[in-house]
Amino acid sequence: MSFFPYMEPREIISLGEGWTPLVKFSDNLYFKMDHLNPTGSFKDRGSTVLVSALHKSLKKAKGYISEDSSGNAGASIAAYAARAGLKTKIYVPKFISGQKFNQTLFYGAEVVKVSGSRNKVTEVAQRPENGKFYVGHVLHPLFRDGIRTLAYELAEQFNWKLPERIYLPVSAGTLLLGLISGLVHLKDSDIIETVPKIIACQTRQVSPLYHRLKRLKYTAPENVTSVADALVSVNPPLLDLMVRKLKEVDGDAVMVEENEIIDAFRSLAKNGFLVEPSSAVAYAGYKKQLQSGKTSVDARTVIVLTGMGLKTLLEPYAKVQNRKEEKGAFSS
Numbered sequence: 217m218s219f220f221p222y223m224e225p226r227e228i229i230s231l232g233e234g235w236t237p238l239v240k241f242s243d244n245l246y247f248k249m250d251h252l253n254p255t256g257s258f259k260d261r262g263s264t265v266l267v268s269a270l271h272k273s274l275k276k277a278k279g280y281i282s283e284d285s286s287g288n289a290g291a292s293i294a295a296y297a298a299r300a301g302l303k304t305k306i307y308v309p310k311f312i313s314g315q316k317f318n319q320t321l322f323y324g325a326e327v328v329k330v331s332g333s334r335n336k337v338t339e340v341a342q343r344p345e346n347g348k349f350y351v352g353h354v355l356h357p358l359f360r361d362g363i364r365t366l367a368y369e370l371a372e373q374f375n376w377k378l379p380e381r382i383y384l385p386v387s388a389g390t391l392l393l394g395l396i397s398g399l400v401h402l403k404d405s406d407i408i409e410t411v412p413k414i415i416a417c418q419t420r421q422v423s424p425l426y427h428r429l430k431r432l433k434y435t436a437p438e439n440v441t442s443v444a445d446a447l448v449s450v451n452p453p454l455l456d457l458m459v460r461k462l463k464e465v466d467g468d469a470v471m472v473e474e475n476e477i478i479d480a481f482r483s484l485a486k487n488g489f490l491v492e493p494s495s496a497v498a499y500a501g502y503k504k505q506l507q508s509g510k511t512s513v514d515a516r517t518v519i520v521l522t523g524m525g526l527k528t529l530l531e532p533y534a535k536v537q538n539r540k541e542e543k544g545a546f547s548s
């Protein structure tokens with residue numbers, strides 16, 4: 217609690233987030249099961265902090281929360297706002313997964329589907345309306361500040377000796393920036409000796425960070441059609457910060473192809489780990505670096521599993537099949 221001094225202990229809005237299991241998958245490979253958070257994604261770490269810090273003043277102002285999201289953050293903020301007794305209006309892309317859409321509605325949010333790019337969704341969410349308080353999770357610093365807890369938990373679960381490498385999927389950068397912030401805090405406090413090598417994993421379609429880090433030109437696709445449907449930030453507003461922070465901790469980035477994501481997704485599921493394809497991107501990135509020799513099975517590694525597979529599989533299974541049929545994506 218003392219790490220979040222702007223939160224009043226009595227005001228905390230919790231659904232029991234955090235302390236997700238750490239599972240040893242093989243000799244040196246661990247999975248951090250953040251898809252097991254209350255709303256099925258790591259976003260709950262940010263939502264609890266954001267809503268806990270703001271709900272009292274929002275209520276006093278008779279306001280409601282406006283948030284834009286590709287799906288998981290909107291569902292998460294809707295849940296925590298519901299717990300706090302606050303209204304929410306969640307703006308989402310038109311092609312949001314059916315599960316995430318339904319989940320957000322069940323929490324009682326008003327959900328507004330917006331046509332166009334992810335940035336267009338943000339723009340509409342920010343339009344002033346009576347009583348609206350825009351607290352978009354990408355731009356609001358308290359949301360990503362909540363992600364610091366992931367670093368503290370990992371350190372404690374590894375008995376203060378973190379593994380050499382951490383792989384995670386990256387889109388808008390809140391997970392990456394929050395994790396780095398927590399790890400740097402631990403290092404500056406002499407609790408850990410070094411910050412592990414952080415590897416930001418991105419899809420070919422949505423890889424602005426990878427391209428910038430490798431000094432390559434990135435051209436965003438007109439439409440994002442990747443199976444990793446939570447990773448859609450082709451032009452993330454925090455890109456400069458992401459690049460700077462990743463460089464400061466000597467991190468790396470890897471880009472994966474659609475077939476590699478699907479292989480990784482299948483391989484995880486066949487071992488009992490049902491996660492969103494967007495989470496499988498991190499496992500795909502790890503496997504790719506194993507193949508290229510950038511890492512080895514001897515390196516102690518943790519992969520952050522970020523989103524619950526049930527959100528993606530049910531209705532969108534058909535959608536994914538249609539969308540990717542030409543590449544034979546889901547034929548078994």
Ligand SMILES: Cc1ncc(COP(=O)(O)O)c(C=O)c1O
Binds near residue numbers: 385389
């Ligand atoms: C399941 C999942 N994994 C990873 C990410 C990437 O997180 P960020 O946008 O903070 O980079 C998201 C973001 O929506 C997500 O929903």
